[in-house]
Amino acid sequence: MTxxxxxxxxxxxxxxxxxxxxxxxxxxxxxxxxxxxxxxQYLDEFQPSTLTREEQLEQLEWFIDAAEDFRGMxxxxxxxxxxxxxxxxxxxxxxxxxxxGINLTxxxxxxxxxxxxxxxxxxxxxxxxxxxxNDADLIGTHYRYGQVVSLTDYMDGEGAxxxxxxxxxxxxxxxxxxxxxxxNMYQLPDQQFANxxxxxxxxxxxxxxxxxxxxxYGYELGVPVNWSAYEDIxxxxxxxxxxxxGREVYGHMDYGKKDPSLGWRFTDAWLSMAGAGDKGLPNxxxxxEWGIRVEDCHPVGSDVTRxxxxxxxxAVYALTKYIDWLGDYAPPSxxxxxxxxxxxxxxxxxxxxxxxxYTAFTASMVEEGLPVVNEDGTPKCGAWPPRPxxxxxxxx
Numbered sequence: 348m349t350x351x352x353x354x355x356x357x358x359x360x361x362x363x364x365x366x367x368x369x370x371x372x373x374x375x376x377x378x379x380x381x382x383x384x385x386x387x388q389y390l391d392e393f394q395p396s397t398l399t400r401e402e403q404l405e406q407l408e409w410f411i412d413a414a415e416d417f418r419g420m421x422x423x424x425x426x427x428x429x430x431x432x433x434x435x436x437x438x439x440x441x442x443x444x445x446x447x448g449i450n451l452t453x454x455x456x457x458x459x460x461x462x463x464x465x466x467x468x469x470x471x472x473x474x475x476x477x478x479x480x481n482d483a484d485l486i487g488t489h490y491r492y493g494q495v496v497s498l499t500d501y502m503d504g505e506g507a508x509x510x511x512x513x514x515x516x517x518x519x520x521x522x523x524x525x526x527x528x529x530x531n532m533y534q535l536p537d538q539q540f541a542n543x544x545x546x547x548x549x550x551x552x553x554x555x556x557x558x559x560x561x562x563x564y565g566y567e568l569g570v571p572v573n574w575s576a577y578e579d580i581x582x583x584x585x586x587x588x589x590x591x592x593g594r595e596v597y598g599h600m601d602y603g604k605k606d607p608s609l610g611w612r613f614t615d616a617w618l619s620m621a622g623a624g625d626k627g628l629p630n631x632x633x634x635x636e637w638g639i640r641v642e643d644c645h646p647v648g649s650d651v652t653r654x655x656x657x658x659x660x661x662a663v664y665a666l667t668k669y670i671d672w673l674g675d676y677a678p679p680s681x682x683x684x685x686x687x688x689x690x691x692x693x694x695x696x697x698x699x700x701x702x703x704x705y706t707a708f709t710a711s712m713v714e715e716g717l718p719v720v721n722e723d724g725t726p727k728c729g730a731w732p733p734r735p736x737x738x739x740x741x742x743x
Contacts, residue, residue, distance in 0.1 A: 608686030
């Protein structure tokens with residue numbers, strides 16, 4: 348899932364905009380020495396940075412000044428529970444509150460609960476949270492429902508005089524995914540679930556394993572360029588290697604518990620990697636990566652009889668391989684796991700590769716003392732862009 352975020356209701360737009368650094372009031376007073384001292388205490392936390400410490404303090408001073416008339420205000424935002432947002436909730440929210448005087452609470456709940464709260468608020472008109480960190484997949488909903496603030500209009504209009512002069516939209520990755528057909532942004536990217544091929548680089552470099560693999564399959568062990576090569580590697584580590592350093596190893600990792608996260612495991616990447624969907628940005632046009640045909644920002648069909656691809660050859664191929672590989676090459680416990688439970692499993696040191704792995708779990712893969720981390724702190728694993736449609740052809 349590629350998350351791009353932050354929608355807000357009109358009645359709380361100014362408060363949440365302040366919390367996001369895109370709003371304040373024009374009659375703010377200059378920051379006091381005491382306020383700047385508080386801000387300076389957080390500089391070490393905000394490293395590394397492309398800015399000098401002086402430039403960072405200048406920006407923090409702007410936040411203090413812009414938030415002057417908001418001091419004491421209570422603002423609440425909500426997100427799903429992943430490492431990125433845990434850091435935002437436990438560290439950045441506290442820093443923002445201390446620096447600006449705005450009482451910012453960042454709530455962490457399940458992804459399904461985030462969507463349920465957002466849906467309830469839209470249907471009832473009653474405010475539950477001031478800001479939502481939700482998937483960019485909802486950009487169409489926000490655009491059609493008209494219940495969130497257009498950030499483009501806000502920054503160019505009502506909030507123009509108080510929009511942070513340090514806010515550079517070109518710094519954000521994925522703006523096309525949060526821009527609606529009217530050309531306006533209704534969300535700002537907060538973090539991304541970039542999907543990559545993940546593998547144990549150290550195992551792939553072992554001469555004994557390289558020789559054994561080439562002897563069996565007739566080509567070099569390396570990052571697979573097609574699905575058949577991935578399957579060979581999965582089979583090799585699971586059935587031919589079996590154990591490394593006294594531990595059972597597996598050539599594949601995924602999850603299979605009945606859960607909302609299992610649904611978007613397919614829409615996020617399984618279908619698109621197999622070739623479902625058309626080329627185009629941000630999601631494939633006219634058939635997106637979920638296999639849904641979209642016309643004028645409206646879904647018109649997903650079945651192949653309606654011009655979609657959700658049950659087309661590529662989708663069937665992807666589902667078949669998902670089932671086969673989960674049963675043949677993944678740990679037995681994987682079939683009973685959800686997204687959040689399966690994500691950190693490769694860090695335990697028994698997985699050779701994963702056809703697509705979310706970068707949101709990077710933090711859980713680089714902690715000191717893990718089997719996938721060297722003594723000097725460098726990772727033993729590597730990541731590579733997935734190869735979407737290479738299902739056949741020369742194995743390499």
